[in-house]
Amino acid sequence: xxxxxxxxxxxxxxxxxxxxxxxxxxxxxxxxxxxxxxxxxxxxxxxxxxxxxxxxxxxxxxxxxxxxxxxxxxxxxxxxxxxxxxxxxxxxxxxxxxxxxxxxxxxxxxxxx
Amino acid sequence: xxxxxxxxxxxxxxxxxxxxxxxxxxxxxxxxxxxxxxxxxxxxxxxxxxxxxxxxxxxxxxxxxxxxxxxxxxxxxxxxxxxxxxxxxxxxxxxxxxxxxxxxxxxxxxxxx
Numbered sequence: 001x002x003x004x005x006x007x008x009x010x011x012x013x014x015x016x017x018x019x020x021x022x023x024x025x026x027x028x029x030x031x032x033x034x035x036x037x038x039x040x041x042x043x044x045x046x047x048x049x050x051x052x053x054x055x056x057x058x059x060x061x062x063x064x065x066x067x068x069x070x071x072x073x074x075x076x077x078x079x080x081x082x083x084x085x086x087x088x089x090x091x092x093x094x095x096x097x098x099x100x101x102x103x104x105x106x107x108x109x110x111x112x113x
Numbered sequence: 114x115x116x117x118x119x120x121x122x123x124x125x126x127x128x129x130x131x132x133x134x135x136x137x138x139x140x141x142x143x144x145x146x147x148x149x150x151x152x153x154x155x156x157x158x159x160x161x162x163x164x165x166x167x168x169x170x171x172x173x174x175x176x177x178x179x180x181x182x183x184x185x186x187x188x189x190x191x192x193x194x195x196x197x198x199x200x201x202x203x204x205x206x207x208x209x210x211x212x213x214x215x216x217x218x219x220x221x222x223x224x225x226x
Contacts, residue, residue: 004155034214043117043204043217044156087155100146100169101215103155 003027006088006104013111016077021107023088024070033071034101035064036087044087047073078111085109115139117218119205125224131193134221138186138207145182146215147190148204156204162188195225 007022025033032051036044048057050066057064061082063074073086085108089101118137126132138145143164148156159178161169164185173180177196182188192199202222206215 036217041219041222043206043220046214046216049214089155100158100161101156103157105153105155 003092003102004088004090004104006086006107008107009105010108011110013075013078013109015079015111015113018074018076018078020075021073021086021109022070023073023104025088025090026069027090027092027102029092030090032091033066034089034091035062035071035073036089038085038087038106047086075109078109080111080113083109083111117205117207117216119203119218119221121221122219123222123224125226126195128197128225129194131191132195132223133189133191134203134205134223136188136190136205136218138188138205139209139216142207142209142216143185144208144210144215145188146206146208147180147188148206148217150202150204150220152201159190159203192223195223197225199223200225 003026005024032049034049035047037047038044048064053068055066061076065072085106087103087106089103091101120135145162147159149159150156158172160173160180162182165182178192180190202220204217204220206217208215
């Protein structure tokens with residue numbers, strides 16, 4: 001069973017058309033939820049960390065929110081340069097202390113001019 | 114500040130040949146990760162180091178993969194012998210403390226023919 005599920009797999013938007021990406025997770029104890037942006041041929045670029053339900057963070061046209069079961073990445077009035085794959089990852093906290101990031105498969109966003 | 118540096122960027126080898134990847138993390142970062150990313154998938158953890166100690170190598174195929182992090186700074190990941198299924202992007206990441214964001218390098222794209 002996947003611990004991190006992202007939807008949709010792909011999303012096409014017109015420039016200026018706002019939307020949201022979803023990341024649902026199933027972990028026994030969440031230490032942190034991370035959003036990354038990945039451009040083709042490059043490594044993931046860190047965007048946000050969220051630690052507790054109700055937390056929100058913003059950066060330019062992006063806003064990330066967190067509930068107990070999922071996170072949303074809201075994109076307001078996107079531009080073509082926002083086109084990328086957006087990855088969600090969770091870090092689980094448990095007695096064993098495994099600190100790895102478990103990634104979803106990502107959402108490929110395309111913003112047309 | 115320099116980011117995570119990986120080399121080489123690309124590598125093409127024949128199956129059964131050995132290959133090695135090198136990573137220099139961000140200065141001062143004690144935690145180092147090696148991830149593997151297959152096409153259309155999110156990164157998957159291979160091994161995590163805290164300083165010189167490999168604290169999570171449960172996903173590392175130990176029959177053919179090995180890693181080391183001498184002096185708690187640079188790290189190398191080796192595959193011997195390589196198989197066709199090893200073709201992927203190998204990503205190195207580092208973080209300053211457990212529970213904080215990981216910063217990724219550009220990755221090494223390995224093609225096994």
